[in-house]
Amino acid sequence: MTAVTGKQRRSMARALSRAADASVAEVLASARGSMGVCRWIGVTGPPGAGKSSLIAALARHRLGRDGNIAILAVDPTSPVSGGAILGDRIRMEDLAHNPRVYIRSLASRTSHDGLADNLPDILEIVENAGFAEAILETVGVGQVEYAVRHVVDTTLLVLMPGAGDQIQAMKSGILETADIFVVNKADQPGARQLAVVLASVLKLKASDGQGTGDGWLPPIVSTSVQDPASVAALAEAIDRHQAWLAGRQDVGKRLEKRRAQHVESLVVRRVAEVLDQLPVELLHAPLASLYEAVVGRLTESAPSSGVAREPKERTILSR
């Protein structure tokens, strides 16, 4: 497979902007379909855990095989100005020189789930551009983000020393959050202890018979971005998970979940659009009437006939 070059890069970059800016109506009008076969890896975890650095190290390692790699990194949109500083790619510098890598920074915009508006459409464009593998970095708002699981094949939760309390606190949900647990900054004190805490929590859950319910036992991989062997071990864990996925019968079920997540994100945004256009007086009406008005507007005006918001006009309320 050849590198993504010249004109192709620019037209893809522009297509991604159009997809990101599309209103709900525009998304519905442009029914595409994915034709690509792309392995999606999602990377989530608290800010500073090393997600961006680790993605760069992983990509570097995985460039050893065939195929191009896309990296999408989401940073938070400021709720006040609607602006954003997109800084993940600073950690991926050397990769940006490689013609087989495409890195794109995304702002979360109206999304609150660690992802970005219209992400499924964005992923589709990447897939259709023929990338073999794509890595998605979530916002990392501090709590664990579940939505990413529905849009990628393999989810990594990246933690760093000091996250022990966090693990204890989220005991109940932890198995559901990731396919692979990564204890990053293994070169720092406290990493081993974190791995031990994590292992004990995972084991407890597994013995409850409450595992992921589908037979995959998430491994714990300790990494340090400076240590290529640890990155190789992580890459291998990803391969194992993807091989395991490929052998499964329920691909259809995963696609159903993905579709459900997609339509949910559109409905949520459509509600925000309707609220934006609501006459202020209605906000003073009794709650039941207000609710009725909103639901009425949702059903009466199919978004394609309704006043689709200017794609770039986002407002305080809608995010």
Place this chain on the structure above:
Amino acid sequence: MTETSEAAVLRGKRILIAKPGLDGHDVGAKVIALALRDAGAEVIYTGLRKTPDYIARIAVDEDVDAVGLSVLSGSHRDLVKQTRASLEAIEAGDIPIFLGGTIPAEDWPDLYALGVQRIYTSEMPLADVIASIAETLK
């Protein structure tokens, strides 16, 4: 009931703030990046000491509406010329370039001739810088 923040004049714009060349003065670039963000722009910051080719490549991949160069080394003329050439080499010569830093007034005519859209120095109030960029990108 739209309460769009009035200050958000750059809503929907993507802007690359880049430090080409060898100077390590990054305060101005960071100040501008934050001001642009507060005006509603999505800002990609490159970090220090980037080559013109690298900057052009990121401008294309990130589909930015403008490239902002911050130069306090005195080599603004060469760096602007090279960045322009790098953009053109990948058919992205249409992306506008803004320039800021220590840029003596006597160099401005040459820089404009090289294709710089607007030039800003520390004498210009931040609010005016933002308003001017918003006006240019409208």
